[in-house]
Amino acid sequence: MTRTALITGATGGIGRSFTHALHERGYGLILTGRSTEKLTELSQTVTGGTAQIVVADLGTTEGID
Helix, strand or coil, rough: CEEEEEEEECCHHHHHHHHHHHHCCCCCCEEECCCCCHHHHHHHHHHHCCEEEEEECCCCHHHHH
């Protein structure tokens, strides 16, 4: 069974590092952030596009919903 990790702020420094580290450990990834372009680039470069992306600003009520 594949483990899955949700990484908030995935396109920032720590989030990007976690994305690399968890992908290397075989996790399925769900990446969140505010920029579609940055999330798509990260998913493509690190996971070959297998990571699911969710564009949301989790600092807002709308983003949380």
